[in-house]
Amino acid sequence: MRTLDEHRIKLKEICDFAFAFGIRSVQSQIPEYSLPDTWSEEIKHTFLLKCHEGFKSAQDLIVEEILEYQKLLREFTTDLKESRRQRDKNKEKDLLNKIAISEHRVKTFSHIADGIAWQLISGQIHIARRLYIREPAKYLDSSNIKHAISVANQINQKPENFALLSDITNFVQIGDLLIRHDKKVGIMELKEGKVNDLIAKFFDDLEKEENKSDLTEFMQKLDKKTIEQMQRVLRQKERAIRAIDVINKDKGLDPKTGKNITVTTPSLETEYYYEDLFKIKEQLKDKNWAYGVLENASVHIGMYKNDGRLMAPFAIKEILSKKTKNFIVVDFQGIIENVSSPLFAKPFNPDFLIDILVGDIKVIIGIDFDSFIEMFNDSGLNARWLSEKETTKIRQDEKTKTIFALNNRAIGISDQKKSKEIILGGGIISKILYDNIYPSNIAFTMKKDMFGDDK
Numbered sequence: 001m002r003t004l005d006e007h008r009i010k011l012k013e014i015c016d017f018a019f020a021f022g023i024r025s026v027q028s029q030i031p032e033y034s035l036p037d038t039w040s041e042e043i044k045h046t047f048l049l050k051c052h053e054g055f056k057s058a059q060d061l062i063v064e065e066i067l068e069y070q071k072l073l074r075e076f077t078t079d080l081k082e083s084r085r086q087r088d089k090n091k092e093k094d095l096l097n098k099i100a101i102s103e104h105r106v107k108t109f110s111h112i113a114d115g116i117a118w119q120l121i122s123g124q125i126h127i128a129r130r131l132y133i134r135e136p137a138k139y140l141d142s143s144n145i146k147h148a149i150s151v152a153n154q155i156n157q158k159p160e161n162f163a164l165l166s167d168i169t170n171f172v173q174i175g176d177l178l179i180r181h182d183k184k185v186g187i188m189e190l191k192e193g194k195v196n197d198l199i200a201k202f203f204d205d206l207e208k209e210e211n212k213s214d215l216t217e218f219m220q221k222l223d224k225k226t227i228e229q230m231q232r233v234l235r236q237k238e239r240a241i242r243a244i245d246v247i248n249k250d251k252g253l254d255p256k257t258g259k260n261i262t263v264t265t266p267s268l269e270t271e272y273y274y275e276d277l278f279k280i281k282e283q284l285k286d287k288n289w290a291y292g293v294l295e296n297a298s299v300h301i302g303m304y305k306n307d308g309r310l311m312a313p314f315a316i317k318e319i320l321s322k323k324t325k326n327f328i329v330v331d332f333q334g335i336i337e338n339v340s341s342p343l344f345a346k347p348f349n350p351d352f353l354i355d356i357l358v359g360d361i362k363v364i365i366g367i368d369f370d371s372f373i374e375m376f377n378d379s380g381l382n383a384r385w386l387s388e389k390e391t392t393k394i395r396q397d398e399k400t401k402t403i404f405a406l407n408n409r410a411i412g413i414s415d416q417k418k419s420k421e422i423i424l425g426g427g428i429i430s431k432i433l434y435d436n437i438y439p440s441n442i443a444f445t446m447k448k449d450m451f452g453d454d455k
Helices: 004-019 021-029 041-085 089-120 125-131 145-155 194-208 212-220 224-249 274-283 306-311 315-321 332-337 350-358 369-378 388-395 426-433 439-449
Strands: 162-165 177-181 184-188 251-253 260-262 289-294 299-305 327-331 361-368 382-385 409-414 421-423
Touching: 004 021, 004 041, 004 089, 004 350, 021 041, 041 089, 041 145, 041 162, 089 125, 089 162, 089 177, 089 332, 089 350, 145 162, 145 177, 274 289, 274 299, 289 315, 299 306, 299 315, 315 327, 315 361, 327 332, 332 350, 332 361, 350 361, 361 369, 361 426, 369 382, 369 409, 369 439, 388 409, 426 439
Parallel strands: none
Antiparallel strands: 162 177, 177 184, 251 260, 289 299, 299 361, 327 361, 382 409, 409 421
16 A cells, blocks of 8 residues: 555646646646637647546546555455454454545545546536436446446547546446547446347347337347346436436436436526635644634634644534534545535645645534524525424425435525525535535525525
8 A cells, every 4th residue: 555645646646637737738828827718729629638638647547546446445354354353453453444544545536537527527516416326336346447448548549539437436427438529528338248239239229210020029038137137228328318418408307316407507606715715724834723714604614734633623513512503514525525526626726635635634614504594594585494393294205305404403495475495405515515605605596596586
């Protein structure tokens, strides 16, 4: 296993390919601080090709690292069983630590791949959430990774194209490849084996409405296992088609639920608290910890380095617990396990972001929900805590499984007329914690777009 310093060097190398290679390749040809919209078509094209070149190099390194750490995970897990059988507590503790480190590093490399996917889908969070269907992570050597790599390499021979391996990401869980081709995003399903080849031909013929009599005869010869495999393939094809529609048209059927969805662009510009994070970060130059509050003290942020990291698990929690029992606290490093704008989409120095990934800097964010509700009310909405009974009843409705509840109570939001009430979902909380959007911006956007109040 790599040392922490070696791991940091590898992360920096991969991140450089994934997020800096393109811009560095054209930097000498563009005016300083110029925006891409002002570049010539020739420079834009060169930039695209160089981005894809960087993506391909990053992807090769990510695959290599994930395979190595997953190999170690298998070895550590086997050794852990033996240490427990022998009741060797010291070895068990050491192996549990190694397993935790290896799992975290796999997710970290996958988060970099998420950053590449984020660029392919043009940073559209609604698309990222449609591609995530809550399936458990796979071991690469247990999937059809060799075949996927082979196909991806064929696609990637053309500089204008780029195919990303879905299995190396955290959130792309539909299809085997996420492809950027002719300025459009697509999803490709890959299957290997004679049975899968037959199934693929069956669906191709079915779509072309060819040889219907042969198709009927084919169906009659199938065994139960093959029929089940056909059903799986059909579900995967349907999910991919739905996802592509949403990606390219901003409307269609939800890939997982099949329900109609239409993606609307918020009428208000999204406001991020990046500047607040930067100001708190600057305080770390002179000390080992920094602290700040924003938005009616509804959001509390702590940053810690060196010995100050010892404060990280309890400092913000202690502050909030003295104010209210209705709060949550998260470690921002948890972004690698959330469907949100990836860490490397944030406007910060890559070294700072890598510090967060490896734990050299701890960023803790807390939300005081009593202040949060007060701030929503100040914006002209009516926000309230639901009772436990009301929350239980709402949870029984399958359509509201993603509601946010704290201490068994959800939060309801309505307009002044109280004509309808929206139950706060977990996605809104994720936007505040991991997308770094001001709660007030969310409140005013909801007021205008969901309740039609322009005042």
